[in-house]
Amino acid sequence: MKLNLYLPLKIFLLLALIIFLPTCQSQVNHGEESNHLIKENSPYLLQHAYNPVDWYPWGEKALVKAQKEDKMMIISIGYSACHWCHVMEHESFEDSLVASIMNEHFVSIKIDREERPDIDDVYMTACHLASGNSCGWPLNAFALPDGRPVWAGTYFPKENWIDLLNQFIKLKDSDKERLERSAAAITQGIEARSTLIKVDGPDNYSLKDIRRQVSELLNNLDKEWGGLEGAPKFPMPSIYQFLLHYHSLTGDQESLDLAALTLNKIGNGGIYDHLGGGFARYSVDEEWLIPHFEKMLYDNGQLISLYANAYRRTQNPLFKEKMTETIRFMDLELRHPDGGFYSSYDADSEGEEGKYYTWTAEELKQVLGSEAELFNAVYEVTSSGNWKEENINVLHRRRGLNEIAQEFELSMEALKSSIQGSKEKLHAHRSSREKPGLDDKVLAGWNGLAVAGLIDAYMSTGEKAHLRKAELAVEFIHKNFIQDDFRILRNFKDGNTKINGFLDDYACVIDALSKMYEATFDIEYLDLAASLTTYAIEHFHETETGMFSYTSNLDLPLVAKKISFTDNVIPSANSMMARNLWKLGSLYNRKGWTTMAKQMIDNVWSEMEASNNLSFFSNWGRLMLEVANPPWEIAIMGPDADALKIELQRNLNQPAYFVGGLEENLPLLENKLPDDGTLIYVCKNKVCKFPVETVEEALKLME
Numbered sequence: 120m121k122l123n124l125y126l127p128l129k130i131f132l133l134l135a136l137i138i139f140l141p142t143c144q145s146q147v148n149h150g151e152e153s154n155h156l157i158k159e160n161s162p163y164l165l166q167h168a169y170n171p172v173d174w175y176p177w178g179e180k181a182l183v184k185a186q187k188e189d190k191m192m193i194i195s196i197g198y199s200a201c202h203w204c205h206v207m208e209h210e211s212f213e214d215s216l217v218a219s220i221m222n223e224h225f226v227s228i229k230i231d232r233e234e235r236p237d238i239d240d241v242y243m244t245a246c247h248l249a250s251g252n253s254c255g256w257p258l259n260a261f262a263l264p265d266g267r268p269v270w271a272g273t274y275f276p277k278e279n280w281i282d283l284l285n286q287f288i289k290l291k292d293s294d295k296e297r298l299e300r301s302a303a304a305i306t307q308g309i310e311a312r313s314t315l316i317k318v319d320g321p322d323n324y325s326l327k328d329i330r331r332q333v334s335e336l337l338n339n340l341d342k343e344w345g346g347l348e349g350a351p352k353f354p355m356p357s358i359y360q361f362l363l364h365y366h367s368l369t370g371d372q373e374s375l376d377l378a379a380l381t382l383n384k385i386g387n388g389g390i391y392d393h394l395g396g397g398f399a400r401y402s403v404d405e406e407w408l409i410p411h412f413e414k415m416l417y418d419n420g421q422l423i424s425l426y427a428n429a430y431r432r433t434q435n436p437l438f439k440e441k442m443t444e445t446i447r448f449m450d451l452e453l454r455h456p457d458g459g460f461y462s463s464y465d466a467d468s469e470g471e472e473g474k475y476y477t478w479t480a481e482e483l484k485q486v487l488g489s490e491a492e493l494f495n496a497v498y499e500v501t502s503s504g505n506w507k508e509e510n511i512n513v514l515h516r517r518r519g520l521n522e523i524a525q526e527f528e529l530s531m532e533a534l535k536s537s538i539q540g541s542k543e544k545l546h547a548h549r550s551s552r553e554k555p556g557l558d559d560k561v562l563a564g565w566n567g568l569a570v571a572g573l574i575d576a577y578m579s580t581g582e583k584a585h586l587r588k589a590e591l592a593v594e595f596i597h598k599n600f601i602q603d604d605f606r607i608l609r610n611f612k613d614g615n616t617k618i619n620g621f622l623d624d625y626a627c628v629i630d631a632l633s634k635m636y637e638a639t640f641d642i643e644y645l646d647l648a649a650s651l652t653t654y655a656i657e658h659f660h661e662t663e664t665g666m667f668s669y670t671s672n673l674d675l676p677l678v679a680k681k682i683s684f685t686d687n688v689i690p691s692a693n694s695m696m697a698r699n700l701w702k703l704g705s706l707y708n709r710k711g712w713t714t715m716a717k718q719m720i721d722n723v724w725s726e727m728e729a730s731n732n733l734s735f736f737s738n739w740g741r742l743m744l745e746v747a748n749p750p751w752e753i754a755i756m757g758p759d760a761d762a763l764k765i766e767l768q769r770n771l772n773q774p775a776y777f778v779g780g781l782e783e784n785l786p787l788l789e790n791k792l793p794d795d796g797t798l799i800y801v802c803k804n805k806v807c808k809f810p811v812e813t814v815e816e817a818l819k820l821m822e
Contacts, residue, residue, distance in 0.1 A: 155180070160612045161231040162558045163199040167208060171218035174229040177238060185226040185264040191291055191298075192266065193221060196230040196239050196258040199558035200400075200413035200463040202472050203274045204257040210277045217281060224288050226264075232256065233462060233562060234610050237621055237670050241309060241677050246271035248308045249301075261287050266678040267302035309679035317665045320721025324747045326369060329733075329740055333365060336733040337373055341405065345381030347734060350405040354385060354398065356421040357690045361737040361744075363428055367773050368748050375432070382429050385422075386441040389513035392476060393498065394546040395452070396444030398422050399466075408515055409506055412466040412473040412555070416453060416565045417689055419445050420460075423572030427579040432772050442576055449569065450588060455561055458591030459599070459611070460569045465556035475555050477511045478545075479504065486548045487541050493534075494541040496523055560612040563600040563620055566592055567627030568689075574634040578768040586638055593635055593644070596628060601647075605654040606673075622669050622683070625655040626695035633702060637768075640760060640780035649703055652712070655696065665718040667696050684723055690738035693719060698742050705749070706776060708786040708805070720746060745774065749804055751821055754787050755779035757797025766814045767799070773821060 155175045156168040167174050175181035177194075185192050195212075197204035211217045221227050232239035239258065245268035246254035253273065260271035275283060290298055321328075336358070339347055346352045359381055362374040385391060388407030390399045397419050399410030423445050430438035453461045468475040480502045484491045494500070499517055504510040524534045573589035576582070599611045600620070607620030607628060632648035635641070658671040661682075669683050669692060670676075684693045697719040704712030720742055727736045753775050755763050760779045768777065783789050791800055791810075798810040801820040808820050 156229055160615055161199075161234050161560060161610075162556070162612075163197060163201075163204075163231040163233075164229055166199065166205075167212060167229050170208065170212045171215050171222075172212050172227050173218075173222045174227050177228055177230050177235060181226055181228050182266060185266075188226070189264055190224065190226050191264065191269075191287060192262040193225045193227045194230065194238075194242055194260040194262055194266075194268075195227065196232050196242060196260070197256045198231060198233050198463070199556065200415065200465045201256045202411065202413065202466040203255070205465075205467060207257050207274050207280075211275070211280045214277060217277065217284075220281065220284050220288075224284070224291075232258070233558075233560070234618055236623070237674075237677060237681075240669070240681055240683065241679050242268055242271055244309045244312055244679075244681065245305050246273070248305050262678075263298060263302050267306050268678070269298045269301040269305065306679050309681065312681075315664055315666055315682060315684060315722045315726070317663065317718065318721055318725065320717070320724055324720070324724075324743050326744070326747055328747070329743050332727060332731065332733040332736075332740070333371075333374070335731050336362075336737075337377060339732075339734065340377050340381070342377070342380075344406050345377065345384040346405075346407070348405070351401050351403050351411075352390075352405060352407060353401040353688050354390075354418060354422060355688060355734065355737075356418075356425040357686050357737040357741075358734055359425055360428065361733070361740045363425075363432060364741050364744050364774060367432070368744060379429065379433060379435065382426060382438060382441075383435075386426075386437055387516040389515040391441065391515075392448070393514045393516075394476075394542055394549060396441075396446075396448035397452070398445065409513055410473075412476055414448075414464040416449070416460050416462050416562075417568050419449055419453075420565065420568035420570075420572040421689070423449075423569075424575040427572070427575040431579040431769065439580070442579075446573065446576060446585060446588070452557075455559075455595065457595050457598075458588075459561040459566050459595035460592060462558040462560050462562055462565060464554075465558070468553045468555045473506070473511075473513070475549065475552055477506065477513055479510045479512065481510075483512075483545070486544055490537060490541050490544075493523075493527055493529075493537055494545075496526070497538055560610050561595070561599070562611075562624075563596060563607055563609050564624040564627040566596055567624070567629075567631040570596075570631035571627070571634050574631070574638050577638055578765075581765045581769050589631075589635065589638070593631065596631075597647070600624075600628070601651070605650045606658075607651065619671055619674055621671075622655070622659050622667050622692035622696060623689065625651055625659070626692050626699060629655075629699045629703075630695060633699065633706075637777040640755075640764070640778070642780075642782070642784045645703075645706065645785075648699075649707060652699060652703055656715075659696075660715075665715070665722055667693050684726070684739075685735045686738045687735070694723075694736075694738035694742065698738065698745070701742060701745055702776060705752070706778060706785060706787070716742065717746065750774035750776050752787055752802040752805070752807075753777050753779075753817070754791055754800040754802065754807070755797065756783075756788065756791045756800070757781070757793055759797040763797060763799060763814060767817060770814060770818060771821070 153168050154173050156164045159176050230238055242260040243258055245260055249270045250272050255273045257274055260268045262268045341348045359378040362378040366375040384407050390402045390407045390410040397414050400413050400415050400418055401411050403409050423442050426438045426442035449460060466472045480500055487494055498514040500512045504512050506513050524531050570589045570592045573585045577585040599616055600608050607624050608616040609618040609620045609624050629648045629651050632644045636645035659667040661668055666682050683691045685691055686694055697716045700712040700716035723739050733740055756779050764777055778785050778787055783792055799817045800807045800810045801817055811817050
């Protein structure tokens with residue numbers, strides 16, 4: 120095994136194998152004594168509380184110990200649903216030989232990346248710098264006693280991990296200067312990767328400014344299977360939200376077609392749970408067939424939004440089906456009794472990845488009997504299977520139902536009835552299996568994403584049940600996360616909340632609240648969003664850069680400062696915050712907020728152009744579209760405002776902000792409440808057309 124250290128001059132130094140421990144049998148400590156994680160409430164940390172490794176949570180106690188005893192730190196980061204985190208724990212961290220080495224020579228810290236994404240971001244960036252992008256979770260970083268990383272990697276088998284430990288023990292004893300140089304270079308590299316300077320941009324942006332990036336993005340999409348080309352494949356909802364937005368403004372058919380292709384392939388693929396609803400985190404192959412089976416709230420909340428918006432634009436029944444079934448999954452499997460949503464489900468059960476979700480043909484025959492033949496034809500089940508070497512099948516669909524109906528000489532109604540009956544039988548049978556582990560902590564930002572998804576589902580269908588679920592989740596957020604001074608806490612479990620919220624917690628919750636206002640016209644939601652925005656500006660905004668720090672000025676600084684601005688599976692906190700500022704600034708007529716948002720896009724624009732990779736700037740791209748062609752402002756005033764709002768939201772395929780009700784409580788609503796009846800005002804940049812009384816008339820005004 121070889122180890123790369125990132126050093127000045129950007130040259131990776133190669134360390135030869137130095138010390139080999141003799142092979143010996145070691146005993147697994149089954150957890151009679153706990154370590155320092157026992158008082159934590161993160162499910163991931165508690166999984167390691169009885170490891171023989173003397174784990175500490177991140178905090179002053181561990182940091183002081185490392186510096187006092189002059190020991191290097193091992194910072195090991197993962198999350199509850201992570202398959203390879205479990206593997207490495209079982210192979211190494213439950214092993215007494217490994218533990219004895221770690222305990223004698225290192226201070227070992229365990230971190231739940233979902234609780235502390237700020238720490239994860241710093242050491243993940245260190246991994247990319249040191250290891251040439253071969254990074255993931257578990258993330259294992261070696262750091263100097265002051266916390267500065269010198270090297271980081273991901274999963275290691277036990278023998279390699281022992282070898283790695285010994286390399287660093289020898290380095291610390293023989294060449295501290297090399298470690299110091301590496302730490303200095305990596306720390307500098309981390310800060311350089313997040314440096315943005317305040318720049319002057321154009322007075323305005325136009326669609327032509329982003330057209331070249333759109334063309335390049337479309338070229339990078341898989342024309343056969345959807346998604347970005349290659350494998351593994353992540354859903355990346357923000358990319359397809361951008362394409363839907365772009366199509367609504369330009370009519371560009373390729374944007375709509377590739378977004379729809381991706382949603383069809385994901386919805387029919389193995390990444391989707393065809394029995395219980397909901398999506399896995401990613402597919403290991405390019406055909407969306409074999410998932411990494413963990414299910415995350417942040418994916419499913421965003422995908423509900425995406426499928427809802429795609430359904431509104433296309434009326435494709437498959438999109439509504441996946442949206443509805445995923446909402447049911449969240450409601451049945453992830454909902455806290457008080458209305459919030461838990462974080463995730465593990466990939467493993469009974470010690471095997473995917474065991475809960477997969478089937479052999481023989482199992483299906485036992486459960487379905489004569490119905491199995493038809494079900495197997497629909498979901499591509501074979502006796503040889505499509506995963507591993509054990510005749511195991513991941514359910515997925517490749518053929519159209521019309522073709523199968525003809526093959527079996529069935530009406531479409533009879534076919535769908537048989538499929539539904541079989542799915543219900545299999546779901547009931549599957550429920551008797553041992554379920555994957557549930558990470559039952561509740562995170563503020565992820566719940567904001569879930570609320571936004573539910574509201575988009577409500578706006579696309581008018582189904583009140585979706586709105587009620589969103590209202591319950593917002594009540595949970597308000598009660599458990601939002602403090603009297605508008606500070607947000609990040610995590611909740613077993614009645615306890617702790618950890619100051621990060622920028623994405625504010626950005627996601629603010630977005631959810633502003634959408635709640637548009638769905639209900641209850642001004643309290645919007646005013647709360649505005650108050651949280653004011654707090655975020657005070658505690659996160661940096662005047663010198665015009666951007667927002669990921670951590671507030673109330674939190675202790677980490678070893679390197681980072682500004683999150685590239686979009687990934689979850690859009691960057693800065694791009695979400697910038698879109699919030701643009702929207703709320705428009706609704707409240709706060710020029711300072713829209714100016715702040717414009718400055719942020721100016722700062723990022725050169726990065727977008729230089730990268731020529733819109734997939735990492737897709738949410739910024741949506742903001743550019745909003746700046747170039749501001750959304751419609753639709754004011755509906757009068758006693759029938761709610762009914763007209765629902766009808767208009769279901770039928771409008773263009774970006775719009777909705778305001779209204781019975782009170783003139785926003786600038787755009789002043790002098791618009793009629794003496795009699797209900798009126799719809801269609802406006803752009805605060806300039807309104809003559810009011811109309813029907814949705815049909817309003818839609819014509821926006822053609």
